[in-house]
Amino acid sequence: MPTRDVFSVIADPTRRQILDLLCQREMGVGELVETLGLAQPNVSKHLRTLGEADLVHVRIDGPRRHYRLRPDRLRELEEWLAPYRRMWADRLDALERHLDQLDETDHEED
Amino acid sequence: MPTRDVFSVIADPTRRQILDLLCQREMGVGELVETLGLAQPNVSKHLRTLGEADLVHVRIDGPRRHYRLRPDRLRELEEWLAPYRRMWADRLDALERHLDQLDETDHEED
DNA sequence: AGGGAATATGCCTGTCAAGGAATATGATTG
DNA sequence: CAATCATATTCCTTGACAGGCATATTCCCT
Structure with a gap:
């Protein structure tokens, strides 16, 4: 059960941008940082928010984390x-x- | 040309509730106030916000204003x-x- | 175990939006 | 025009959240 409302989570443009990217393929944080041109902590925070809404899923691969879209919500x-x-x-x-x-x-x- | 983003406008639960009501039938402000149990100024403010996103349309009938859903957006x-x-x-x-x-x-x- | 890379978390600050209360606008009726 | 009803606007306070920066965590490699 997600701890956060989908409506308010997708209200943020940056978050929608992230979702759009993840719609194509699974991506690592570094990749996202490069593509979005944002600071890494920011990207991580947005990913956390997306996770709290069950909109993304993390696959852990060594020290990196690959984020995958979870369209259910x-x-x-x-x-x-x-x-x-x-x-x-x-x-x-x-x-x-x-x-x-x-x-x-x-x-x-x- | 709406002056406000649809995503952030529907992020508010009260606003979604209003939209749900207007989905059935056109309604006056007083009706909405009664149904929602909110203060009238608040309802007016939300209606204004919805209007700025082109989500509702006002029909003026004497001193009262009837709000109608405008699903385009x-x-x-x-x-x-x-x-x-x-x-x-x-x-x-x-x-x-x-x-x-x-x-x-x-x-x-x- | 130590060092470094990848990512997450905490703190701070500025901004924006919601709710409440008071007041202003606009139309109607007498 | 005065009174009144329906609705809108303003001001204020408060809470949430995004961004920037510094720092902590976790994992890998040797």
């Missing part, structure tokens, strides 16, 4: 999206946007 | 998820978890 996001996905399934967005614009010309609003 | 999330969704499409998660457990018995890790 992202299904939570997927599930959360489900009800909303239905909304753009039957509703034509172009029409929707058009109606919104009409509304907005009536009275300026967000 | 959630497609961004959907798109971001796409590459990861492929990972659990072909990979059997039960097997994956099983392998992870084997790894974890070798060396305790996150």
Whole structure:
């Protein structure tokens, strides 16, 4: 059971970047540091955070640690999206946007 | 052009709750205040934030404002998820978890 | 055992966002 | 125009978190 909320964990852009990288292949910390151009302690801290959300898994290989993506938890996001996905399934967005614009010309609003 | 990042906006649980409510039907601020049990200024602030991310649309009806869900921006999330969704499409998660457990018995890790 | 490489942890500081309370805005009715 | 209702905005305080830096840990090699 993860000790951290997936939503808040992926709210950070750097963390999303890390996930995107790990989506391709498993990577070591050094590799990530080089690719991201961040300080090593920072990368380690982000990896820890990702681990606390069960978004990554560590494979220990001697002194190095290889991080692998663990996509399971992202299904939570997927599930959360489900009800909303239905909304753009039957509703034509172009029409929707058009109606919104009409509304907005009536009275300026967000 | 939204002035705010969808990821960080939906990181807040209260905001997700609001979205879930608006998923059913359009709602006025008073209704939301009652349902959520939060202070009105707070609800207004969250609605503003949601608006800045283009996640809601306001319909003005006299002195009241009715908020409607605008699902477009959630497609961004959907798109971001796409590459990861492929990972659990072909990979059997039960097997994956099983392998992870084997790894974890070798060396305790996150 | 000692030294060095790879990675993690702790501390500090600045920033940002949430919640609460008070107040301001805007529209409606008389 | 005064009163009132619905909603928004401001100010304040507090807590969380990212980044930078220094340091600790763990493992390998000889």
